[in-house]
Amino acid sequence: MMSKHSMMILKGIKKGVPIMIGFIPISTAFAVIALQTGLSPLETVLMSVMLLAGASQLMAVNMLAIGAGNIEIIAATFIINIRHLIMSTYVMNKLKDVSKPLKLILAFGVTDETFAMLSVEEPENCNSYFFAGMAAVTYGAWVLGTMLGILLNTFIPASICSSMSIALYAMFIGLIMPSVQKNHKVLYIIGISIVLNIVLGMFLTSSWAVVLSTLLGGIIGSKIVRREKQDERSNADCTNDFGDVRSNLHS
């Protein structure tokens, strides 16, 4: 009989599998592109081990290819990854039971994908063991995919690998759909954020546009949901301010 904790880790590992399927082709593509840019295999793996950040790793090798300076690349990495501040705030808020040193380790595992998975997870699964299992699988897939890319470098064209980036988008769509089916108002939040992102993208770099539109979309979205909640309150069957969203997210 397994302990409750190892059951949770196992559950997290299971939920990490779809992320793994999305991560392996992308990290493989990253490795192929990095080697073509002139990075050594060791530097390529080191980047995946130390960063676990797909967008900034791909951006870094692209910038290296066009001769950008190292400081510029570090600055661009920071800007791209500011969005994790919002995501990590969300994740850390859900992992309340955890000691600070452990939190600092788990924080490394916050990616767009682990954040997305946790955000649609049922509350009883939102604990450190679950998140650790999920993060470990995704981290392993990211590093192994990078090594795979180094091994397969001569056999697979980068274009095939990169076409598999649809995997992550398909995963994001698959995560949203159950909530949309239960509450169509979720579509407004998604739509408003996308429009904000496109409009802001005309004036700002795309990474700042992502940060601001996520934040603004979240603020406006919380108002849309609250208004609906108040409508429902007249029916006198609500539990708390956000019970509505929560039940949609988690059921």
Next chain:
Amino acid sequence: MPIVLMILGMSVVTYIPRALPAFLLDKISISPKIEGILYAIPYAALGVLIFPGILSVDQSNPIVGLAGGGIAIVLSYFKLNITYVIIGAVLGVIVMKMFLL
């Protein structure tokens, strides 16, 4: 600057936004208003992550990404497990690229 130092610098600036909330959240208490925003943020973030990024799945043919997204929408609409949604979309895109190229 050697590449290794650049990677080190990149890892530091990548880790800071991830780790900062672990420090700050103990010091501030989350008001219901902030909590409401935190509940809406996944939808906002996912929307922004999907579009317009999905157009760049195939740099020269945005339609490939859109069609892949369409497959994912249909498969997830019929409540297929997320792993099959992903596999279906990937296969769809590979087939499409085979016929378009």
